[in-house]
Amino acid sequence: MFLHYVNTKLLKNIHKSRSSAGYPLSPCVAAFRDRMSVPPLPRSWHILLVLATVFFLWHPAQGWAKSYDTINISNPFLHKTPVAVTEFKALTGKDAETEIGTTALTILNEGLEFTGYLKLVNPRAFLSSPAQTGIQLGQIHFRDWTGIGAELLITGGVEIDGDQVQLKLRLFDTFNTKLLKGKIYTGPPGQVRRMIHLFCAEVSYALTGTWGVFNSKLSFISTVNGNKEVFVSDFDGHNPKQVTHHKSISLSPAWSSDGQWLAYVSYAGGKPDIYIKHLAENRGAIVNREGMNISPAWMPGQAKLAAAMSFSGNQQIYLLTRNGEIITKITDSWGINVSPVFSPDGKKIAFVSNRSGTPQIYITDLNTQEVRRVTFQGNYNTSPAWSPDGNKMAYVGIEKNQIDIYMINLASGPGMPVQLTRDQKDNEDPSWSPDGNLIVFTSNREGNSSALYVMTAAGTDQRRLLHMKGRQTQPGWSGPMTIED
Amino acid sequence: MNKKLWINVVMAILVAGLFLTVSCAKKTVVSDASTIEDQAQAEAQAAAEAEAQRKAEAERIRQQELEAQAAGEKAVEQARQQAAKTRFLHQNIHFAFDSAELSSEAKELVKEKAQWLKQNQKVSVTIEGHCDERGTTEYNLALGERRANAVQNYLQDLGIGGFRLDTVSYGEERPLDPGQTEAAYAKNRRAQFVLK
Numbered sequence: 001m002f003l004h005y006v007n008t009k010l011l012k013n014i015h016k017s018r019s020s021a022g023y024p025l026s027p028c029v030a031a032f033r034d035r036m037s038v039p040p041l042p043r044s045w046h047i048l049l050v051l052a053t054v055f056f057l058w059h060p061a062q063g064w065a066k067s068y069d070t071i072n073i074s075n076p077f078l079h080k081t082p083v084a085v086t087e088f089k090a091l092t093g094k095d096a097e098t099e100i101g102t103t104a105l106t107i108l109n110e111g112l113e114f115t116g117y118l119k120l121v122n123p124r125a126f127l128s129s130p131a132q133t134g135i136q137l138g139q140i141h142f143r144d145w146t147g148i149g150a151e152l153l154i155t156g157g158v159e160i161d162g163d164q165v166q167l168k169l170r171l172f173d174t175f176n177t178k179l180l181k182g183k184i185y186t187g188p189p190g191q192v193r194r195m196i197h198l199f200c201a202e203v204s205y206a207l208t209g210t211w212g213v214f215n216s217k218l219s220f221i222s223t224v225n226g227n228k229e230v231f232v233s234d235f236d237g238h239n240p241k242q243v244t245h246h247k248s249i250s251l252s253p254a255w256s257s258d259g260q261w262l263a264y265v266s267y268a269g270g271k272p273d274i275y276i277k278h279l280a281e282n283r284g285a286i287v288n289r290e291g292m293n294i295s296p297a298w299m300p301g302q303a304k305l306a307a308a309m310s311f312s313g314n315q316q317i318y319l320l321t322r323n324g325e326i327i328t329k330i331t332d333s334w335g336i337n338v339s340p341v342f343s344p345d346g347k348k349i350a351f352v353s354n355r356s357g358t359p360q361i362y363i364t365d366l367n368t369q370e371v372r373r374v375t376f377q378g379n380y381n382t383s384p385a386w387s388p389d390g391n392k393m394a395y396v397g398i399e400k401n402q403i404d405i406y407m408i409n410l411a412s413g414p415g416m417p418v419q420l421t422r423d424q425k426d427n428e429d430p431s432w433s434p435d436g437n438l439i440v441f442t443s444n445r446e447g448n449s450s451a452l453y454v455m456t457a458a459g460t461d462q463r464r465l466l467h468m469k470g471r472q473t474q475p476g477w478s479g480p481m482t483i484e485d
Numbered sequence: 486m487n488k489k490l491w492i493n494v495v496m497a498i499l500v501a502g503l504f505l506t507v508s509c510a511k512k513t514v515v516s517d518a519s520t521i522e523d524q525a526q527a528e529a530q531a532a533a534e535a536e537a538q539r540k541a542e543a544e545r546i547r548q549q550e551l552e553a554q555a556a557g558e559k560a561v562e563q564a565r566q567q568a569a570k571t572r573f574l575h576q577n578i579h580f581a582f583d584s585a586e587l588s589s590e591a592k593e594l595v596k597e598k599a600q601w602l603k604q605n606q607k608v609s610v611t612i613e614g615h616c617d618e619r620g621t622t623e624y625n626l627a628l629g630e631r632r633a634n635a636v637q638n639y640l641q642d643l644g645i646g647g648f649r650l651d652t653v654s655y656g657e658e659r660p661l662d663p664g665q666t667e668a669a670y671a672k673n674r675r676a677q678f679v680l681k
Contacts (some may be wrong), residue, residue, distance in 0.1 A: 062559065228658070249655075249658050251623075251658075271654075272626060292626060292627075292630055292654060294623055294627070308623070310627075314628045315630065336624065336627040336628065336631065338624055338627045339623045339624065351623055352621070359583070359620075380583065382573055382620065383621045383623075398619065398620065401619075403619060405554075426619075428621065429622075448665070
């Protein structure tokens with residue numbers, strides 16, 4: 001009885017906390033969660049809970065509110081929602097349909113990983129096969145899916161008609177036996193990836209109210225014949241394309257919020273200068289004042305940038321127009337001031353300064369010009385990355401010669417930073433996904449070569465993003481770009 | 486009888502002729518003596534000439550030796566200058582982690598650089614600031630600039646014209662040693678001189 005009580009209570013808290021943590025559930029999903037009585041937890045959880053119960057009985061004085069805190073239920077990345085994704089049905093029975101279905105399934109499975117909060121149910125556990133029995137609402141045996149703990153089910157169908165491929169995709173709520181989203185996409189076979197990602201965005205929207213990462217891109221630096229050049233790829237590292245051909249050192253690419261512009265640093269002129277470039281059209285500007293011109297960052301929703309420049313003698317942060325003209329000086333202190341990054345509302349700038357003797361992260365309010373220090377632990381804290389909800393700051397810290405990514409909560413005042421990477425060599429350059437669920441970063445954990453990795457905002461599910469020649473560094477996740485249907 | 490007389494006459498003539506011949510021969514001997522005198526003179530002359538030549542040769546050799554010595558000294562000087570230049574370009578000024586401050590050793594080395602720059606007035610240089618790979622790209626660019634500036638400022642304090650000194654920071658982009666050891670990091674935290 002007690003066990004069941006804990007179970008239900010825990011689940012309710014998971015769901016409550018998930019919505020309160022900034023993931024608003026769609027009405028039907030929320031409704032289904034509230035009415036849910038059978039806890040869809042895997043067997044291992046029951047064992048854990050029995051152990052936990054025994055623990056509470058042995059230590060009644062501890063009170064279980066405290067122990068409850070140690071199970072971090074407010075974290076959707078540690079308690080992912082199980083989703084079953086079935087094989088695609090070849091709707092007219094053609095071999096080519098089966099083939100495309102297999103490709104589409106792989107893309108779909110990989111895509112869902114980029115939500116950060118969905119967990120794929122192992123297909124070997126499946127009790128039925130909608131690819132054979134049917135993929136529509138009336139043809140699904142929902143008990144087959146609730147029985148194996150799948151809270152969500154995605155079915156797919158492929159139909160080839162001439163040179164066009166039609167994908168029929170459905171997202172079901174298994175406990176509530178409801179169709180949450182159904183979409184049909186038609187296009188040439190080369191667009192299957194795009195179609196699947198559009199559906200992934202629909203899944204994300206149906207579950208959380210945000211479109212997720214599926215309409216975003218990455219910028220990064222990769223070495224080409226020993227020279228660092230700027231690259232752009234899809235959110236998952238697919239389709240990397242070289243943007244610069246300076247055959248020099250190019251660094252620090254930064255997306256404008258509409259994804260149309262990149263600003264970056266290059267030594268093409270013999271010293272570090274800022275290049276502001278429209279990605280599709282041949283226009284832009286170069287900021288090459290005396291000294292160095294580095295670390296550009298775009299103001300959200302504006303044709304303005306912050307950057308560090310040293311023409312005055314000290315490295316100070318300035319606000320610039322997109323043409324490189326100075327609007328205002330933002331910092332005015334001795335020493336180094338670099339790496340500006342705007343708050344999502346554009347009203348504040350976080351930056352790195354060594355005004356106190358060591359590099360630390362500060363935040364300045366653009367209106368009041370009030371400056372406050374954010375990091376206090378350790379002697380080296382740099383690379384601030386502001387979470388899209390404005391509440392958290394990821395950054396790089398060096399502790400005992402270990403370079404790792406940390407996160408600090410800004411809303412609750414100076415508190416203990418959370419360490420997101422640990423014992424995996426050097427980890428640097430954090431950048432948030434536009435939905436705030438993931439962080440892309442650089443690590444040299446495999447071999448001695450830097451490559452791009454991604455993890456959830458809780459530091460879980462760390463995995464490599466792309467495999468390409470050379471060394472990859474300084475990833476930057478773009479904001480959401482317009483989805484074209 | 487007549488025949489005997491004829492023979493005697495012929496004999497007499499022959500003897501007379503012999504005499505004549507002898508006197509003639511005597512004359513020849515006299516003339517030979519004078520030749521010997523000439524030869525001795527010539528020999529003396531030749532000896533003098535040879536002596537002069539020998540002296541000239543010795544002088545020439547001495548000159549040559551002097552020249553060789555001078556050339557050698559020049560070569561030594563050139564080698565010395567080359568060594569000084571090499572040292573100027575390759576003896577880097579090192580820094581502590583996250584520091585752009587010149588240590589006393591670093592200052593000694595910058596003084597040596599200043600000396601060289603004073604001896605080579607026509608030379609202009611770029612001072613490159615570098616960092617080890619730890620830390621952030623942007624912060625290291627800034628730190629590298631401060632390292633280069635620290636060296637530039639000290640050189641100017643030592644009397645080197647600012648117009649001869651340029652700076653550029655490469656941050657962590659151009660390590661001398663790609664290793665990930667403290668020794669490699671120490672080598673990479675540097676200000677380095679490049680001729681313009």
